Amino acid sequence: MRKLLLMSCVGTAALLAGGAAFANEELIKLSQNPKDWVMPRGNYASTAFSQLKQITPENVKTLAPAWTFSTGVLRGHEGAPLVIGDVMFVHTPFPNIVYALDLNHEEKILWKYEPKQDPNVIPVMCCDTVNRGLSYGDGKIFLHQADTTLVALDAKTGSVVWSVKDGDPSKGATGTDAPFVMKDKVFIGVSGGEFGVQSWVSAYNIKDGKLAWRGYSMGPDSQTLIDPEKTTSLGKPVGKDSSLSTWEGDQWKIGGGATWGWYSYDPALNLIYYGSGNPSTWNPNQRPGDNKWSMTIWARDVDTGQAKWVYQMTPHDEWDYDGINEMILTDQKIDGKERKLLTHFDRNGFGYTLDRTDGELLVAEKYDPAVNWATKIDMDKSSKTYGRPEVVAKYAPGHNPADFNNKGICPAALGSKDEQPAAYSPLTELFYVPTNHVCMDYEPFVVSYTAGQPYVGATLSMYPPPGETNMGNFIAWDGKKGKIVWSDKEQFSVWSGALATASGLVFYGTLEGYLKAVDAKTGKELYKFKTPSGIIGNVMTYEHGGKQYVGILSGVGGWAGIGLAAGLTKPTDGLGAVGGYAALSNYTALGGQLTVFALPGAE
Template identity: 70%
Template sequence: MKIHLLALGAGLAVATPALAEDLMTHLANPAEQVLQTVDYANTRYSKLDQINAGNVKNLQVAWTFSTGVLRGHEGSPLVVGNMMYVHTPFPNIVYALDLDHEAKIVWKYEPKQDPSVIPVMCCDTVNRGLAYSDNAIILHQADTTVVSLDAKSGKVNWSVVNGDPKKGETNTATVLPVKDKIIVGISGGEFGVQCHVTAYDAKTGKKVWRGYSIGPDDQMLVDPEKTTHLGKPVGKDSSTKTWEGDQWKTGGGCTWGWFSYDPKLDLMYYGSGNPSTWNPKQRPGDNRWSMTVWARNPDTGVAKWVYQMTPHDEWDYDGINEMILTDQKVGGKDTPLLTHFDRNGFGYTLNRATGELLVAEKFDPVVNWASKVDMDKGSKTYGRPLVAEAYSPERTGEDETTAGICPGAIGAKNQQPAAYSHETRLFYVPTNHICMSYEPFHVTYTTGVPFVGATVGLQPPPGETRTGAFVAWDGVAGRIAWSNPEPFSVWSGALATAGGVVFYGTLEGYLKAVDAATGRELYRFKTPSGVVGNVMTYRHRGRQYVAVLSGVGGWAGIGLAAGLTDPADGAGAVGGYAALSDYTALGGQLTVFALPER
């Protein structure tokens, strides 16, 4: 079977809006990075090859930049032309740096946000970055304000409020520009928010459509007869009838992850998160459509197909991780594929045109909450995980602890995005090698108050001390090609390049470069703080650079980022990553690397 990279511009109609034409031009230029995902296919692959497996050992620090903010620095800078755009965690400052003049600050945007939003944010005050669209830089702030900034001056073109922090609605994610729209999600699953995806007009900020993850068909923008799940129409009231009473109104299903887009099929893809509460006993049913892969038309928002990975979630295995789009020959026929590495520990491959499930295999061998996903199309449980009773908190009961569940609530992989290489046809996956204890308890919903209902403790797998690995995955065979163990979870996004090198960062603060084919380490450099940012590369005046934000934080680093000491805080992360403080401290810096000038 042969895999090809998805052509970014394939299938764009002649009548494509000028906004899309401008973005597509920039996306086609490997010297730049104008989206956090690198391309619409979410491959995080760069065609630049000046830095390669033979010379990457010679990398040196070219320059650095302090953001002036502590806490977790997720996402990456953008490079558009001669300008670099750098963002920070809350308060979400944006810097425009002139690469032609020693990264001089051309403009700075610092939003005035109410600090009361900070305690409402789950798992640190991170932001996963900016996006470019038609001479504008788009920022989705922590307080859910979506802002369009003039790329040259930093002047506000428009702003719109996407949610209400007083209800628990916040934002940590980037956005997706598609044609003449800006697509955004929302956070708040731990506060009982009914979550959604929304499209705004890229020129004016006017709301175009909103599709909820959970609720009545009209709110979800689902057609009961045409929207499918595993090849069959979802039917009327597909979501509400899987919830008890009106629990769907506080059901979660949040959309704080990554978006991808196929121009040829004209479909956008993303995942929805956990159902609320974390106590499964309080919400009987499959709780659709939380924990679901969604395929929507970006113009109307109408869903073409859905696939629920973890029905009636009992473990907080949010389904928001990225959807990576590739093309593959299956049985001699070109097939459009979507590959997704879920928090639940299974790597999924689906036909992205139809939603047909093709592969579902464990990408961490210690995963034990389910024995497998049923792939028998004739079975009543087709497409569902076969849950191991010993690791079901619901069966154990409220106020009782279920121990040894793998992975932990933090997931076998969280939001840190994987990459895909056209040369090796492998996916490169930053993972968490971690398990948990889980104790659900009864909780009552109150607007704006945490609606969690579980106490979680995180631990390494039995007999081990490490909690991470960097994994190369064969998406066709559904198996690990090679795996590099790491002492801590790998919370940095990966980057694959045409030079045969894959880059990633570590929680202790290392930028690492490994051989794409073998995983052999080729280079490492200790940055000032733990790396939870996503590695990026660009070319300026003929020279290739690699850049990464360091600043420990995110869920894995929340203990350091927020000064927490109780092992149970941060949903168990403080205890699970207590040793991290021996290796790194808070920071907020961009480090840029290049080969020595000749």
């Protein structure tokens, strides 16, 4: 058995040490071993930081493909493989195939699982048929299928241990997120904000698949698992039925707040952290009020689901600025005080740093200079609007008649960053953030709700900010100061998850298909290689046979690449993305491949 290292990264080790007796001990030990990649973001803190350092800024220029694997599926490939010991587990978009590959024997397929799903789920999936990955725990591989089925597979054989249906695709609920294993439970969210699904997070017992608890994004306290006196927001109790009072009538029952993003966990605090998405419909004039608790950062007790604190970033969302992006957990000194921090790069263009113990807001600054829908976040704790964005009426569709076309809003609905997760290096104390640099025109219209039918109510078009041509930047961000340290321009949005390593490298992929490596301190590009298709997957790394490898799934798609993935051509199709990314077809085509890189030389 591989020797377990004492720590996987500075900060993450501190998170794990205090809770080792209470959390899933197997996963904690495995995540401390940088030779493996055992969780979707590498560790519970979601830092995507690896202690491996065989590949360095000096030798990365010699990096070359070591082996490749075709997934057999031609749609958007998000997420990343897992590596546990001598086996790699690879997933695909719909139909959600899972492969187990033997790293000791030329990546031979040990087993393959291919679920039989009703293809009618495909048109209910908002923005491509993506899947964000697998999780491991208790000898099982967990898959969240497009039809919302959570499946537990025997990691050795691929046989189904148990499965459970989490939602109803006929009413718009689908599964696209990676499951997350924490303690004795496995967690999944739900997609369906564009179909009026009253969304939730479910916790299932890892042994038998029985539902342990479910917490909704909006509704009465009994459904949201909010205690009106104990659950706080910005330090104050939220009060009775805090969600219901911000919706008109029963609109909360079709309120959205989808939970299809990433999950983090602090074992010492026993809290799970995640974000909820946009309220339904996209036409803000049809749903007056703050629409709580959509667009919210949640901290819940892992055992009971009880909400400890919440923070709504975009009250009464008027732009589809989903709050589902990853929550990165670090332990750092800020303003002279050691803090347990949570950093979140929201779709709305603001980078937030909070104290994850109680939700205190510490930093909220724009991480893309093009952001114009709000001037700032009110940081005055004595103000009645503390923690709220100061909205610019000119760029707010809800401040105008329902048929008014609002032009020049930045960012576009896909945000200054979508689901593509950032990385954090404890060596530089910087976050490495793949971003979108895109604006939009937004025209809301009246729409009625029908179960299982799109409940959008807006027409969009997207384009780069005025006077600029690049649609993306890859940035380094100081989360304590709320400042961009360096920024690398990209022609298209950077829709790949980042990876930071102990050697001082940061990796990411581009929509044209390049895997890139840059210097963590300066952002200088040190390496690039074009894979067969555009990259929307997340870079990962592992060690086998004494050699470090870097892996990436390529296969263009997702929201930005939906035109290519689904064969759409009308500029406003794909919720406005098709026109904005029309030039992408000049650089890449559909594909589905894993490419694994290493330095030259025998193992």
